Amino acid sequence: MKHDRVDVIVVGGGHAGTEAAAAAARMGAETLLITLRLSDLGVMSCNPAIGGLGKGHLVREIDALDGIMGRIADKAGIQFRLLNRRKGPAVQGPRAQADRALYRSAMRTEIESTPHLTVLEAEVADLSVKGDRVTGVQLADGSIIPAGAVILTSGTFLRGVIHIGDRQIAGGRMGDRPSVRLAERIESLGLPLGRLKTGTPPRIDGKTIDWARLEKQPGDEDPVMFSFFSKAPEARQISCGITETNEKTHEIIRENLDQSAMYGGHIEGVGPRYCPSIEDKVVRFADKSSHQIFLEPESLSDDLIYPNGISTSLPEEAQQAYVRSIRGLEHADIVQPGYAIEYDYVDPRALDSRLHLRSMQGLFLAGQINGTTGYEEAAAQGLVSGANAAAEVLGKDALIFSRTTSYIGVMVDDLTTKGVSEPYRMFTSRAEFRLSLRADNADSRLTPFGLDHGLVQAERRLMFETKAEALEAAKSKLVGARLLPRDLEAAGLKAPKDGQPRSAYHVLSDRDVDWSLISKLVPELETVLPDIAAQLEREALYASYVERQKRDVAALAKDEGYRIPDDFDYDALSGLSNEITLKLKTVRPETLAQAGRIEGVTPAALTLILAALKRQAMSRAV
Amino acid sequence: METIYALASASGKAGVAVVRVSGSAVDTVCLRMAGRLPQPRLATVCRIQDLEGGYLDEALVLRFLEGASFTGESVVEFHLHGSLAVVSAVLRTLGCFDGLRLAEPGEFTRRALENGRMELTQVEGLSDLIEAETEAQRVQALRQLSGALGQKTAEWRTQLVQAASLLEATIDFADEEVPVDVTPDVERLLQAVDTSIRGELRGLEAAERVRSGFVVAIVGAPNAGKSTLLNMLAGRDAAITSEIAGTTRDVIEVRLDIAGLAVTLLDTAGLRETTDPLEVAGISRARVRAAEADLRIHLDVAGQAVDDLLQENDICLVSKDDDGVFENGVSAKTGWGIDRLILLLEKRLKDVPASAGLVNRQRHREALERGLDHLGSAIALVSEGSDMYDLASEELRAAIHGLQRLVGQVDVEDLLGEIFANFCIGK
Structure with a gap:
């Protein structure tokens, strides 16, 4: 089969992929989104919620740039809560419980009705590579689609392994097969890889929960929406249930610890500290006799419940036993067991601030593959990579996000400068200028920038x-x-x-x-x-x-103005210590400001780099 | 652009010390401190005064206009009498101006570079200059932070990180099982740091008066000839010398001038096991003072150092080398090795950044005062409850930033680490 050339190909239809494809298309690039299953566009594989602290800010920023996540979440929201209502407005974050089915269908409608955007249901088996440039993708049927740029948003597919007790299943998500050749291709690029893990709780049949015995958490009376377009929720609003673990639960978990994938020594990846498994909680906080659990409905149209707070990699029988020890869940049935998943990620320091791979022209990476976690973090990266891939193909200026004006800028800078040591999640404390980076002024901060670059309609x-x-x-x-x-x-x-x-x-x-x-x-x-x-x-x-x-802000902006070329020769600088040279060569900062944020880089080192930059500029002018 | 200042001339006691100020506030500074704006590029004698009009020095003032100075900005240089007390007072006065701060290492050079005031050839030689500047600062910072002050700053750091992490936990993990009201805990932690910093500032004042110049201690076993050597160096009978071991029971100080450097020479009690309570006290004092000195001369008939006092750059000598057989020998009788010792002292002391120390103390003071300011605001805001946590946390961030030179950088990872260690996050 022969395919026409497109401007931008997006591989994967998760939160990074959909946002990337929509952004590239908004920029005017002919964009092709390739997903294994159409029905999986915008699927929420973990917690059915969008937003929160730092994350809600990201969604607002995506919306300010005319992105899609905010509007879709507003359509699918079944419970809206503004977190930190009693603290200063800079640290308030909108959050919504989303109906999984509504979200998916709204996303599919959105993607399929976006001009310049085509969706293809197929398996990408490999990248087409010529020299140090990606020229397109190859599908499983052997056909080749040429493209100006390719964005990989393939989540946890790199050596993804699912653990339930001592049972192991290869795959990126429950029910998905891993894409072996594509993974081998990525591995052959010689990129620095690391290993992470994350987990999910068992899903419970809501009909088997004794709701009458549980406390309820309703949404806000005056819901705060994500999108600057939205006025009020569209879906019926619900409450979540609240229950908690008890000594009995903890005892069951302790008894089965040796069968947990994590404690049984089957897992080498590093998990997020802010999202520990229930095994972790029981072991590390042994003096706590109870941990809160939020019972979150996944959809208005079925009875699936997501028990937030008890993710696990224990065997299924142990999961059943501890779940039934919990108040209100005495007769609960597990529909799908919880599991831990381990996967490789690409050290994001191999990327520039467009999320473009430095060592391979035309290839962008976004989402979990870069070591992040969370739908919002993925979507924000999708937007950055999609807009920049389109800008590159169309010969427009790159869109560089600054720490001084957006959480998106904070995240991209953190990732590409510091790398990650656990799955990266956004927190408001990561933004040093958070008093001015508020959710309410995301449009003032970013919409003009988006307009300038042709990203806003x-x-x-x-x-x-x-x-x-x-x-x-x-x-x-x-x-x-x-x-x-x-x-x-x-x-x-x-x-x-x-x-x-x-x-x-x-x-x-x-x-x-x-x-x-x-x-x-x-x-x-x-x-x-x-x-x-x-x-x-x-x-x-x-x-x-x-x-x-x-x-x-001014000092930082000035240093951001000093751009360091990618081929800058740090070895030629006399006076830099070996340690600093090595760090600079690993990170390859794009600006003097970024160089200054690398741990251990001294003001003296910065002056030396600046001197060399000036010298180069002078000799070029001659 | 902020206005910066620093001591621009070399270390130690000298005829003239040059303090350079660069930036937009230069004219204001010049008017207040020199009483007028001298003609540019014309050395003018002025009476230098502090902000209350108090006399500091009679000095040459040299002004350079924007675009015609080393940095490219407005610059004024005060060519002061090279007394440590004068320099210290002038630096302190400059620190009192709004918007003025001490220059970072290499900052004048960086501004010159940014404003296109450096030739290509000058840039070539830059790396050595900056390296020298920062190495001296690093060593000095380590020296100053390794004792009691080091221990205190470690405590401050722990308390500040704890306080900040409590505030951040309530902000970033509001939907988790974390306490809602952390005001009492945060207040307690911040008050403790506040009190401790105030104490340290008072101490710093006293230390500055006592210490101005280098301290060299002569150490060794009793009757090794320490006092004799001191007298040789001093050129007069400053210490009581005798043939009886243990004669020097207290620490004797002599102020000397070695190659233009102000040196306080300490003669210490001979170190030995003894039961004489007076001598025991003398020995323990000797040890403390010797350990704190910039440099130690270890004196022994066999050239052995006092192991537990030996530090890098110390000088070990063979005493009573009357026949002049040892290259590192000295003899009070023949004068053998004394000239060599003076040369060696000069060389070693020039490696010790004494005036960087002066500036560093000034830096510490500035850092402490800046930190205190924000700490006070943070305490006031926290006391108003969780409504104000976002602003309190901003003030605390500024306080930590101000104290950074002392407590080190506090990264968001430090706060997150503290939060995850103390609270079970993850619903």
Whole structure:
């Protein structure tokens, strides 16, 4: 079979793959998404939830760049909760329980209706390679599809092994076969590989749970959506159940520890510390007599329950026994046993900040294959790789995300500079400028950037520009309105005794002053729309901190401006220690800023690199 | 661009010490400290004063305009009398200006480079310069941090990491089984660090007054000739010498000038097993002072060092080498080896970055003060409860950043490690 050449091929239809394909297509590249099964587009193989702290920020950013995850999650959401509601708005993260079936069907509709995007159900058996460039893919039937760039988003398929007790099954996910030749091809590229593991809990038949005995956790009364487009949930909203393990459960687990894949010594991969198996919890926190479990419905259309908090690699009988020791689950049936999965990942330091492989032209990697975990992390990488693959093929400027303006930038920089030692997950604490990287201002931060690069479509442009104008207008009213101390006193506020007027914006920066109060003092603000008011309220709140960080941001941005060529010869720099040279050669930082973040790289080393860069620039100019 | 300052001239006691200031605030600094803006590139004598108008020194002030200076920015140089006290006072005054900070190693050079003020040939020689600068700083930092201060900073680090991890746990793992209110614990940890830093700052003040210059200790067994050597070097009878072993019971100090370097020579009690309580006290003092010295001269008739006091760069001599048979011998009788010893002392002391030490102390002070500022804000915010945790955590981050020179870098991985060790995360 002969295939026409396409601009970008995306291998894999998970969260990285769908977002990558959609981004490449939005950029105007003719894009082909190849998946083993059409029905698997956007499948959630683990926890049926999207968002959370740091992760919710990522989804907002994807949405601000016109990506798809936020809108799909809003369509499929069956319980919305804003985490950290009682803490500062910068650290609040939207989260939703998603209906697995709704999510999948909404994703499929979205992908199939995206212009410039075609979906092919096939198995990619190999990459076509010419010299140091990938020229397309080869399918299992032997046919070749030529392409300008290829994005691999194949998850855990590299030497993926599933463990249930001492039983081992080769495969990337329950029921999937591993793609051997493609894996061999990746291995033949001589990339640095590492091994990780992760786990899932047993899935329970909801009909066999005694819900009456369980506490319920409802969603928020005023749900916060992911997408700037969405107004309210579409699906019926549900509650989750809460139960907990007990001494009996722990005893059963302890008795069966030697049969656990992990404790039986069958697993060498490193697991995430923030997502330990129940075996791990019982062993490491032996003094805790109980661990909370959230019973999360996977769908409105079936009875499958995801018991969050008890992932395991114990044998099936032991799983059955410990599950039935738990309150409300005394008669519960396991539909699918929990398992641990081990897989190889590519050390992401082999990638540049477009997620392009340095050693192979035209090949991009995104998602779990880069050592990350989580749908949101995968989707965000998908977007970065998809947009950049398209930019490269179409001869447009690369899209480089900075730590100073996005969580996406933080993640890409962490991955490509520091690599990973456990599955990488986003946390708000990873973002040093988190007070300005908020979920509410993701559009202000990123939509203009997306517009500049052709990643954002007309409809969002219109919405964004309308909102930006409204923000601007309301802000100038705020800044322009002068309030005298006696005005403040009249409103029952603490007022300085200096008699000096202050701008309403300044007064709003006080934590005790909210919008309703300020709009009473400045009547012309009463017409400002609630979402505009909320964003200004937050901006004012953090204004002094953000101002203080500006110097750091400027210094970082300046160093990001010094680009280090990929073939930079560190050995030729006299004065660098061997240790530093080795680290720089491993990471190959793209900018002086990135070099500075590598552990052990001193200011002196940076000056030397800068001097060499200047020298090269000078000799080139001659 | 921030304005930076540093001592730009060489180490040790010298006729002139040059303090360089570079950046946009230079004119403000010059007006406040020299009372006027001298004509550019014209050396002008000015009365240098601190922010309260107190007299610091009579010095030459040299101004360079933006675009016509070493760094390319506005620069002012104060050519001070080379006294450690004067330099220290001037540096401290500069530190009091808003937006001024001590230059990082190599920062003047880096600015010159960035502003295109360096020729191609100058860039070639840069690596040696920077290496020398940073090596001296590294050694000095290690020396200063290895004792009591080192132990304290390790404690601060532990407490700060704990406090930050508690705050971050409540923020990043809000939907997990972590405590909701960590205010009392965080307050306790931060208060402890705050109190301890304040104490350290007071101590630093005292240390600066006492210590200005190098300290060299002469150590060895009783009657090895330590006091005789001291007197030889001092050129006068500073220590009481006698033939009776154990004569020197206290530590005797003599201030000397060796090749322009200010040196305090310590003559210590001879080290031996003894039951005389007075002598025991003398010996233990001798050991402490000798260990703290910049350099030790080990004196012994057989050229043996005092093992437990021996440090890198120490000098070992054979004493009473009246016939001049040993290359490392000295004799008080014939004067053999004394000139060589002085040359050797000069060479070794120049390797010890004494003025980097002065700057380092200044750095420590700056780091401590900057850390304290933010620590205070963090404590105030934490006390207002979880509403303020995001801001408290930002202040704490700034405090740790300010203290970084002392406590080392605290990475997000340090915080996560602490969180995962203490809380069972993972629902």
